[in-house]
Amino acid sequence: MSNEIRIIIVGGSVITSLIGLFFVIKILMVWKHVNKEILKARVFLNSTFLDKNWICVFMAGAFITVRRMVQLLELLGFPITNTVAILFDLMGLAVIILLVLLAYYWYRLIYSTIR
Numbered sequence: 001m002s003n004e005i006r007i008i009i010v011g012g013s014v015i016t017s018l019i020g021l022f023f024v025i026k027i028l029m030v031w032k033h034v035n036k037e038i039l040k041a042r043v044f045l046n047s048t049f050l051d052k053n054w055i056c057v058f059m060a061g062a063f064i065t066v067r068r069m070v071q072l073l074e075l076l077g078f079p080i081t082n083t084v085a086i087l088f089d090l091m092g093l094a095v096i097i098l099l100v101l102l103a104y105y106w107y108r109l110i111y112s113t114i115r
Helices: 003-033 038-047 047-075 082-114
Strands: none
Touching: 003 082, 038 047, 038 082, 047 082
């Protein structure tokens, strides 16, 4: 049963990362048309945008750190239960979701500067 749960979580991570890839490709396609001065102004004058960005970066970094600590414990020979393995995969999914949210916030901001 735990293997099926892990497959669903990792599958969700792959689907979510493809969504993020879509946002990044869309950003890259219009990047040369973006007025960089307007973009700078919108980034730094919008405190909500900056707050969301820092929260996403901080949380992703925290989840990555916890995942690496769990992986280190596993490599050092500490037994990892199925529950911990599922939590490990959920933290990976959380990192992907946070990075996709970050790409989405930038996508919305960049598209607002070219219209």
